[in-house]
Amino acid sequence: AxxxxxxxxxxxxxxxxxxxxxxxxxxSGNPYLFWYVQYPNRGLQFLLxxxxxxxxxxxxxxxxxxxxxxxxxxxxxxPSALVSDSALYFCAVRVNSxxxxxxxxxxxxxxxxxx
Amino acid sequence: DGGITQxxxxxxxxxxxxxxxxxxxxxxxxxxxxxxxxxxxxxRLIYYSQIVNDFQKGDIAEGYSVSREKKESFPLTVTSAQKxxxxxxxxxxxxxxxxxxxxxxxxxxxxxxxxx
Numbered sequence: 001a002x003x004x005x006x007x008x009x010x011x012x013x014x015x016x017x018x019x020x021x022x023x024x025x026x027x028s029g030n031p032y033l034f035w036y037v038q039y040p041n042r043g044l045q046f047l048l049x050x051x052x053x054x055x056x057x058x059x060x061x062x063x064x065x066x067x068x069x070x071x072x073x074x075x076x077x078x079p080s081a082l083v084s085d086s087a088l089y090f091c092a093v094r095v096n097s098x099x100x101x102x103x104x105x106x107x108x109x110x111x112x113x114x115x
Numbered sequence: 116d117g118g119i120t121q122x123x124x125x126x127x128x129x130x131x132x133x134x135x136x137x138x139x140x141x142x143x144x145x146x147x148x149x150x151x152x153x154x155x156x157x158x159r160l161i162y163y164s165q166i167v168n169d170f171q172k173g174d175i176a177e178g179y180s181v182s183r184e185k186k187e188s189f190p191l192t193v194t195s196a197q198k199x200x201x202x203x204x205x206x207x208x209x210x211x212x213x214x215x216x217x218x219x220x221x222x223x224x225x226x227x228x229x230x231x
Binding site: 009032034036041042043044045046049090094101102103105106107108 | 119121124150155156157158160203205207218219220221222223224225227
């Protein structure tokens with residue numbers, strides 16, 4: 001069985017400071033890893049993904065994520081946080097499961113950027 | 116949310132009534148999904164469909180039904196058998212053919228269902 005853990009329900013960071021939102025995963029085989037962002041009462045928006053290759057993945061809105069195979073982690077990062085980054089962030093993992101590629105989402109981390 | 120529409124945004128129903136949530140996409144995606152979102156629980160998969168006229172149960176299908184008669188449409192019916200239907204429902208689609216089989220999903224804006 002595959003799983004994703006987001007150990008922090010909420011992360012608070014001051015505007016302009018670097019931010020990190022943590023994600024660890026458990027999966028058999030090679031994972032495909034994703035980050036999504038959700039603003040209040042909206043659907044999820046795709047931010048970035050790791051499939052293979054360079055461990056540092058760059059995505060939308062200045063976000064990046066670092067894949068660490070030995071630590072089974074895929075932490076989301078941004079060098080300088082904006083108030084507009086305040087939202088709910090979801091990590092997700094996918095592997096092949098027969099004909100259907102099941103996606104498992106984490107429980108989400110609320111990011112609060114303080115002006 | 117581009118390309119996927121869900122209606123209505125808010126829906127109120129009395130207990131014991133069936134209700135159908137709409138999901139339409141114009142992205143020409145083959146695969147479509149329904150998720151339920153509850154506070155602190157992330158997203159849980161209800162049903163998915165990889166192709167027209169075919170769909171499969173997800174992790175929490177009991178009390179729900181779907182149809183996939185057209186590629187663009189994947190409506191979800193919440194039946195009276197669903198014990199706790201009040202939730203935020205999200206529809207998504209993906210197309211492995213164009214995303215290199217990596218399958219990132221594109222989500223609609225969601226429907227908040229309240230059953231009293």
